[in-house]
Amino acid sequence: MSSKRIVMFLFLLLMLPALSLAAGTTSLSCAIVATDDVALRPLELNQRDVVSVLDLVYEGLFTLDDNYQPQPELAYSYEFANEGRRLRVVLRDDVTFHNGQKLTSADVVATLDAMFELSGFDEDLNSELDLADRGLYYSTFYSLKSWQAEDDRTLLFTLRRASYGSLYAFTFPILCRNEVNNDMPSGTGPYRYDGYEAGSGIWLTANTSWWKRTPQIRNIRAVIYSDSEKALNAFDLQNVDIAMTRSINASRYSNSLNSFSLSARTRQLEVLLINRSNSLFKSDENGENLVRRAISYAINRSELISSVYQGMATVAYTPIPAGTWLSNESTINDIYDPLMAASLLDSAGWKLADDGKRYKDGSGFPTIYLLVYDEPGSTVRTNAANKIRDQLAAVGIPVTVSTRTRDYTLTKLRSADYTLALVAFNFDVSPDPGFTIASTGSCNYTRYRSDTMNDLITKLRSSVSADDYRSVMGEIQDLFVLDIPYLPLYWRTGALLSRSAFTDARDVRELELLRGVESWTY
Numbered sequence: 001m002s003s004k005r006i007v008m009f010l011f012l013l014l015m016l017p018a019l020s021l022a023a024g025t026t027s028l029s030c031a032i033v034a035t036d037d038v039a040l041r042p043l044e045l046n047q048r049d050v051v052s053v054l055d056l057v058y059e060g061l062f063t064l065d066d067n068y069q070p071q072p073e074l075a076y077s078y079e080f081a082n083e084g085r086r087l088r089v090v091l092r093d094d095v096t097f098h099n100g101q102k103l104t105s106a107d108v109v110a111t112l113d114a115m116f117e118l119s120g121f122d123e124d125l126n127s128e129l130d131l132a133d134r135g136l137y138y139s140t141f142y143s144l145k146s147w148q149a150e151d152d153r154t155l156l157f158t159l160r161r162a163s164y165g166s167l168y169a170f171t172f173p174i175l176c177r178n179e180v181n182n183d184m185p186s187g188t189g190p191y192r193y194d195g196y197e198a199g200s201g202i203w204l205t206a207n208t209s210w211w212k213r214t215p216q217i218r219n220i221r222a223v224i225y226s227d228s229e230k231a232l233n234a235f236d237l238q239n240v241d242i243a244m245t246r247s248i249n250a251s252r253y254s255n256s257l258n259s260f261s262l263s264a265r266t267r268q269l270e271v272l273l274i275n276r277s278n279s280l281f282k283s284d285e286n287g288e289n290l291v292r293r294a295i296s297y298a299i300n301r302s303e304l305i306s307s308v309y310q311g312m313a314t315v316a317y318t319p320i321p322a323g324t325w326l327s328n329e330s331t332i333n334d335i336y337d338p339l340m341a342a343s344l345l346d347s348a349g350w351k352l353a354d355d356g357k358r359y360k361d362g363s364g365f366p367t368i369y370l371l372v373y374d375e376p377g378s379t380v381r382t383n384a385a386n387k388i389r390d391q392l393a394a395v396g397i398p399v400t401v402s403t404r405t406r407d408y409t410l411t412k413l414r415s416a417d418y419t420l421a422l423v424a425f426n427f428d429v430s431p432d433p434g435f436t437i438a439s440t441g442s443c444n445y446t447r448y449r450s451d452t453m454n455d456l457i458t459k460l461r462s463s464v465s466a467d468d469y470r471s472v473m474g475e476i477q478d479l480f481v482l483d484i485p486y487l488p489l490y491w492r493t494g495a496l497l498s499r500s501a502f503t504d505a506r507d508v509r510e511l512e513l514l515r516g517v518e519s520w521t522y
Helices: 003-022 048-054 105-119 138-142 164-171 228-236 248-253 290-298 301-307 338-347 380-393 406-414 451-460 466-483
Strands: 027-033 062-064 070-072 075-081 086-091 144-149 154-159 191-197 201-206 219-225 242-245 260-274 313-315 358-360 368-372 399-403 420-426 487-498
Touching: 027 048, 027 228, 048 201, 048 219, 062 164, 070 075, 070 164, 075 164, 105 138, 105 144, 105 154, 138 144, 138 164, 144 164, 164 466, 219 228, 228 242, 228 248, 248 487, 260 290, 260 313, 260 380, 290 338, 290 380, 301 313, 301 380, 301 487, 368 380, 368 406, 380 399, 380 420, 406 420, 451 466
Parallel strands: 027 219, 027 242, 368 399, 368 420
Antiparallel strands: 062 070, 075 086, 086 154, 144 154, 191 201, 201 219, 242 487, 260 420, 260 487, 313 487
């Protein structure tokens, strides 16, 4: 056999798992990480992988497209009224639940009633429940004030935020009205629930009466594993066709010849907080601080991503992910420049001495404590903090890393009793960054204050048209890169591993990782 034929033969052997999967199977198996006692109640779920599986069972009034822009789904049409304070939605007339019951406005009302009761909110959105106990979609009510059915197909919503951005809040799953309190209530999606065995798996079967089309894959089994490594091992052994994970160990599949590895976007933004109330970082009369800006130039985001996260993150310069319809691409610039950082420190009076340290008026640069907490079972964020320490030391800023518990860190952030902190912001489905940068924002831990930014956030939350909403979001990003309320570093990513390209979705994202599987042609 010639050398060329040998190479081709070996290549085909490597490709056999992918080819066999795509050559006629009507079933798909997926490895997920879940507990043995997961409650299959879609409004209450807090396990990421299970949410992605059940996303195939349920649909919302709106869905998010590949540009992360809201589009009508169960809603046939919509219109804003009363300067955006009211939203009228007309439902599609050709949708039935898996139990054969026709979709009506009463189903939407019953679902929202259940969500509100679960949240523990009063009319002013006060709740005594911890965030984790308020249900998966409690943030819906930050945009939505009241709801009512005008007739079987028409709903009228009163909005707290009279803006186009409120449409993001209407992506919650619509449940059948007489099953909202059941385990696995009927949905309207491409797959119906077909069984669950604790600690083993969840079974779905195609909804042949789906209002869009008949799903190509007829059966899906989500196989439950207790941790990511067991799920990845099952994928390696070809016991499953698909695996989803946020483990950085998934980076080993990035160059595989016999599997696909898709980067999955999450809503977790890792940031470096700089306490503006600290004397070292206080703004001058022009709102500027050279030390703060020097730190921004000293951080090498790309190095952090490649060395600490093994490529499982994407660079961030603002709180809006690149590649989405709201991203202001002009703000995406690599500002890593250690020479500029050193020059800014010199200009601030912190001169580099022969001993390699910086001094100002005879005093040495104070040691900065970098506060950090890690996720359970992981030291990745501490590793990143150590790398940031080294990057800042390279320009003459001494840093000591202090790893504490999440609760301890949160207490320090709330009381402004810290200098630097490496933490994560978990964004809601809505991309509104106001909670981190508005003066009254619940997570404005840097004590950033800007009347201009406050005005822009207010304007954003009253922009009814898509064009106006996008324009204001662009202005927010422009001001963000000038003021640097905090330093966005990178968005964490997960990985979706498969034997074959089962989806043509361009935006693979957390909580919807199997989006598009119903359209896969095998």
